[in-house]
Amino acid sequence: MGLGPGDPSLMTVRAVEVIAEADVVAYHSARHGRSIARSIAERHLRPDHIEERLVYPVTTETTDHPGGYRGAMEEFYAEAAERLAAHLDAGRTVAVLAEGDPLFYGSYMHMHKRLADRYPTEVVPGVTSVSAAAARLGKPLVEGEEVLTILPGTLPEEELAARLAATDAAAVMKLGRTFPTVRAALERSGRLADAHYVERATMSAERAAPLAEVDPESVPYFSMAVLPSRVELTDRADDAPAAxxxxxxxxxxxxxxxxxxxxxxxxxxxxxxxxxxxxxxxxxxxxxxxxxxxxxxxxxxxxxxxxxxxxxxxxxxxxxxxxxxxxxxxxxxxxxxxxxxxxxxxxxxxxxxPGMTAAHAAASRVGAPLGHDYAVISLSDRLKPWEVIAERLSAAAAADLVLALYNPGSRSRIWQVGKARELLLAHRTPDTPVVLGRDVGGPEESVRIVSLADLDPAQVDMRTILLVGSSQTRTVRRGDGTRIVWTPRRYPER
Structure with a gap:
């Protein structure tokens, strides 16, 4: 059963009932023997309860076990599960105590995976540390359509920064020795100023502070970084006078x-x-x-x-x-x-x-037509003369470059594609592959492969990009019937 974040009064009624019904009470602990889970449930334990203390063999990744940290822990979980199975086989009801929620970054899940398919099992949910932290801060975690991301602080800094930058609200757990990395990721993602630090929420030694002000040497494992809802921040910015x-x-x-x-x-x-x-x-x-x-x-x-x-x-x-x-x-x-x-x-x-370009998006749909040198040219003559466009088309075609042609046509520009085809045919064979990518990634996506000779200007609009192959570009029909286009990376010697 989940016991909640630490305050015994936050245990659910069902958790109390399960302890009362149990013959065996099991809980995890470090080698020092103290268990936060047991301390939360202590007032509900009876003298006749059989207590199974499941002591972790290691609490860091340093071990001389031949299988390393992972091997040591796998062996421990297997042995612990069999100790509980012995009680179950003897007809005893076993209550496994878990801080927070049992299936939320909890050790119980390792017992669950090994025993739940063999014995009748009930999982009693509990208040998570994330909910407790938000309550202590007095700030909404998420509002409306915002997204909440839960992250372990053990992720690499770059991965943390990317995920923190992309989300609305976040909770980063398992701090302790990972705190410097988490702080650096928050700063790198531009979120440090909005980050809060919460330690041992709802426990007697709880602490909350702006994360940027926290001394890394003072951070225990039972702490987290919280980025609450952005709605409050943007509402406040909208109402405030300009800085x-x-x-x-x-x-x-x-x-x-x-x-x-x-x-x-x-x-x-x-x-x-x-x-x-x-x-x-x-x-x-x-x-x-x-x-x-x-x-x-x-x-x-x-x-x-x-x-x-x-x-x-x-x-x-x-x-x-x-x-x-x-x-x-x-x-x-x-x-x-x-x-x-x-x-x-x-x-x-x-x-x-930066963002994904239209050329790269269209190329990905057909294979790798941009696999060798290529040139990017806009066919729009709104900001430069057509004579310049024509010169560049001819030069790139003469250099045997694959071409990515942007802005090929619009309602007011209907002749440029035909003219470009004529210029290119002076340097390319009629069967040169051309990819027409329209609205790639969108609801009206259409990607076709035609020959240069068959390129129809009427089928091209402003939402279309053209990829014109070089003399080396190949089209191949795969076993499933699809056609792919690719340009070899190796160019023949002359």
Whole structure:
């Protein structure tokens, strides 16, 4: 049964009933013999209870066992399970005491996996340490559609940082000697200022403090880092006057489609922003969050959008400018940096977060057409003359580069694809494979492979990207009937 986080009064009625009905009470302990679980349940133990103390052979990963730490623990759990099985075979009811909840990072689960299929079993849930910590802080863990992530502090710093950056709220458990790593991960993910430290919640020696102020040498194993709901923070930021200090603009790449293509870092910055700025279509891909301000605009006002975002940051706001794909590939990063290079925005901090590009997304759907050298060219002549585009197409084609062609057509640009095909056919054979990727990752995804000679401009629009193979690019039909496209990494010698 789960005994809750430490305060005996937080035990459930059912847990008390089970102890009263039990013949045997089992609990885990370190070699010193003390057991937190037993101390919680002590007032309910009787003199006639048979007590089974399951003593861990090691409490750190240092051991001379031939199987290492994992081998020592596996042997211990097997032996402990058989000790309990002996009581069960004798007809005795066994109550296994567990702090918190038995199936939440608890030692009981190792008994459960070894015994529950052999004997009638009941698991009594308990109040978790995470719930207790939130209660002691007096702060909501999650609200509305926020996501709560539970993490063990034993993860590598980089993994912790990625997960902390991507989530709304979090609890990091098993601190102790992992505290410096957890603190570094919180700082690396930009979440340290919002992190709270809670030690032995609901116990007599409990302690809570801003995590950044905690001495690493004072941190025991029974403590955790808590990142509570962001709603309160964004609500407060929305109501507060602009800060005196300059804010920040972060240009965020959303990838080509939905949330599966979003990096953890980008997800975290979108959640942390006070203001979101972007083209309406792209902004609609970002979930609405309480307290955030959203500033949508048309796709043809990049310069104005960039200056608007920088002006918000200059007044102390934390701004995320959203961009489809990668913001540095024919997208908003250039517009923001161009404006930020001039007065009055030179002092505004600007960061660019990468995203999955449309070219790489489309390539992944058919194999590896970009497996060798390739060039990226936009067919839009709105910002550069067609003569420049034609020269670059011819030069890249003559160099035998695979081509990723962005912005191939729109309602007002219907002839560029046909003209590009003519230029390319001067250097490529008619059967050169061309990948047409439209809305890759989205609900209307369509990916087709055609020959260069059969490329139909009428089947290409602004949401399509074209990948044109080199002389070495191959198409192969696999055993399941699908066609793949790939460009060898080795180029023939001349």
């Amino acid at each position: 005196a200090d300059c804010g920040e603009v972060v240009v965020v790449g959303l990838g080509p489609a939905g949330p599966l293509w979003l990096t953890p870092e980008a997800r975290g910055e979108l959640a942390a922003a006070e203001d979101l700025v972007g083209y309406t279509t792209y902004l609609n891909r970002v979930p609405v969050r309480p307290g955030q301000r959203r500033h949508a605009s048309d796709n043809k006002v990049e310069a104005e959008r960039a200056e608007f975002a920088l002006d918000l940051a200059r007044r102390g706001r934390r701004v995320a400018v959203v961009s489809s794909g990668d913001p540095g590939v024919f997208a908003m990063a250039t517009a923001v940096l161009e404006a930020a290079s001039e007065d009055p925005y030179r002092e505004v901090p600007v960061r660019v977060l």
